[in-house]
Amino acid sequence: MTADASLIDRVKHDGFRSVTAETGQPDGAEFPVHGPADVAVACAAAEAAFDAYRATDRESRAAFLERIAEEILAIGDDLVVAAMRESGLPRARLEGERGRTIGQLRMFASVVRSGAWLGLRVDPAMPDRQPLPRPDLRLRMIPLGPVAVFGASNFPLAFSTAGGDTASALAAGCPVVVKGHPAHPQTGALVADAIARAVVACGLPEGVFSHLVGPGNDLGAALVQDPRIAAVGFTGSRGGGLALLALTQARPVPIPVYAEMSSINPVLLLPEALKTRGAALGAAFAGSLTMGAGQFCTNPGLVLTIESEGLDDFVAAATEAVSGADSQVMLTTGIHAAYEKGAAALGGSADVETLARGGEGNGCTRGQAMLFQTTAEAFLADKALGHEVFGASSIIVRCRDEAELRTVLGGLEGQLTATLHMDDADAELAGRLLPVLERKVGRILANGWPTGVEVCHAMVHGGPFPATSDARTASVGSLAIDRFLRPVSYQNLSPALLPAELRDDARGDGVPRLVDGVLIVN
């Protein structure tokens, strides 16, 4: 099956070809270029499917998510091979990413079953209350409506067609219209077909899931402006995210946009840690920086240090490791070109020293790792030094003392993560920095690297603007389901009209309820 077999094949299209990342050549299969007419078809189908889909019971919806996972696994190695060709990422990474994709679909299945996301609240009537009786009030969360999901290029499986946004929106009860990333149409089509098979197997309406592809920006713009779309999930560039935000806020009815956009993920090297293991930290840092050609939202693009013993060891080891790093195929020629431009701008800045260049790229899409260094003074004076360069580029900012470090932190934009490398003897300093970091980021980690993003319940992959467009949520982990829900209150409705989970006879079903302000777990 190809994408042509989907719901969206009613309109004739021009085609575009899948590109092989390593060569930058459009030598893969041809895919249709979807346009506004396809958006209208997909959104109408999503809208038509919404009431039936949101009415599914928790077990059915969980089984659907698990079926999607099975269908993706059933594609077999073809999926990994397609993703390797289209993304340039290595096999082990993509097999791991497939596992993550399957894992998060299954996690959301268990979340759906738990029912905690329903946020049930019951305030029973008090007919004898003075001076006025209290009515019976019951609350649950309901899904927002059809959700537009934008596939990301850097995770062709876990943040794309069946990625975290799709999984959490489907878990919430929202039909999904994916705007597939044009860098991996073949991978996207394989996954979209797997989801379509799961839709059929579970007897759900076809419009629960649609997949649109095309190389330009018009498709996405039309999608987020469709009045039937109720929310948007996006992972990508700052420019792309801000454009979607502007379009959605200018709609007659503005809608929530969850755009994960831009982060340089400061890594703070505290003095005692530097003293005891500066060189080891330098080597480990380079490993995190260069993994996957640096193409992670959580890539450590900024190292903040205070002048201290061991800092030179860190710099020397990082410089050596980055210098020895092989060039790596980047996701697209466009991303590669933007990386080269961004790294060249950093390196060309008067107050920035180029510490290391990795192995040279000898193809049009191979990225060369880069390490830079500057002073806090220079970093504070030039905002551009703090902008994300998507790829294996990082800048070390040397601060004279804690006060200067705090000034640099205070001037940073919102970030996904902040990392502390520290020893016990750094704890007091770390304690003073924590309140500053909490206001800047979504996740604070100690003695690790930000590039691993665990899919679990306590993960926050999110953070203040411009890391994301909405710091109140997260796009990885079970918290992500809350993005697609809103509360509805039912007052004095008869049991027959109440949603099943809000009836008195549903008590004891294991779903948590706040009853008169008291949380009851079963």
Add this chain to the structure above:
Amino acid sequence: MTADASLIDRVKHDGFRSVTAETGQPDGAEFPVHGPADVAVACAAAEAAFDAYRATDRESRAAFLERIAEEILAIGDDLVVAAMRESGLPRARLEGERGRTIGQLRMFASVVRSGAWLGLRVDPAMPDRQPLPRPDLRLRMIPLGPVAVFGASNFPLAFSTAGGDTASALAAGCPVVVKGHPAHPQTGALVADAIARAVVACGLPEGVFSHLVGPGNDLGAALVQDPRIAAVGFTGSRGGGLALLALTQARPVPIPVYAEMSSINPVLLLPEALKTRGAALGAAFAGSLTMGAGQFCTNPGLVLTIESEGLDDFVAAATEAVSGADSQVMLTTGIHAAYEKGAAALGGSADVETLARGGEGNGCTRGQAMLFQTTAEAFLADKALGHEVFGASSIIVRCRDEAELRTVLGGLEGQLTATLHMDDADAELAGRLLPVLERKVGRILANGWPTGVEVCHAMVHGGPFPATSDARTASVGSLAIDRFLRPVSYQNLSPALLPAELRDDARGDGVPRLVDGVLIVN
């Protein structure tokens, strides 16, 4: 004490006088006109207070909220008298509103103590997991930062200086800068001073609360554009809310805006209910419509019916009751003028029949109740007939059948509430309408009137745009605290650095925690 005694007295101001609602005359005390310099002072103080205030333990923060309630009560009758003069609302209503204000402060104190709002999540490390160990991840909600609250004119106590927005923001740990409503500066100053006394009594930094007043729009515009303001709570007109939304979304860092703006609160009269008690419903409807001169966000401004037995009884009884309703003092001359204009436009529409006019106003601020009637066809043809007319005006829309009723419902904008008047024999029809209503409103009620908004846990005072700017939340009841929080995740932090409630030794403190996906209540 007057507002001059607050933090904001460092700049010399022009003055404006408190207006007596009944006469429209500015014959009350004079108050300073705050401007951008005052905004800067208040926001700097709020920012300076934030870290200390958010670090308060739950018991201290709860005690502070309770102390505010006590200080408001301690003002005594002066507060009720001032509010009566400035709002034109009767004593019983304002005494009730004071009780509601006190009650919601105390409710938020109990919410703060419960700790559920912290949203604690713990995913313990799995050092032996294959292929990679799992780090230790812990999550809690933290407050967003200083919050700007706009007092509403129609609830000079419960939705104003110490109203629901202020109470929920303070409960979340956010300092508050109130932009007091210029229609009740004396009432606002009395309440602001009470809060200031509570701040001092509880040993909190002065900047936890500030109160700014002035008659124009510049003050509010400056406030929401201050970079230290992290969120906005607003209850008022659609124009005002949209203006704030535009200003905040155009900031370098956009911020959440919780604007409660516009709703006509459809009341659906189902056929069996009409048949058995059309006349009684008509009289009761008129009571809800004219209460408080109709100046409620949840005022029943739209009645939807299907042609059926008993409808004429309803119309006759409602017409008689509205015709007999006395005129009532409205909140301000501006609101009165807008009401007259809106009602005249409705009545002047070619396809709208004026059923009833209440007692004539003989003062410049007395509003005359109005009841109109039209066909579904006319209502669908002219969007203006569905716009809110703030005051005691309502329009009955007669639909030929269920299909036409559904078309009218489908075309409605988002609403705070929808009301069903129904008998058991209407249950099937009601069941078919519920999914439509759920997508349009925040609260669905049966056999009551929307004008009572219970302050409790299961209340949703909110709804899809333009009822509010953010349907994911509610501005009345305990859910409102979530508006001012965002999640932060802590990875592999040592116990000494973790927030107290996330340490292992905090288990058993009665605060709910999601541990490895399992909700544990104590």
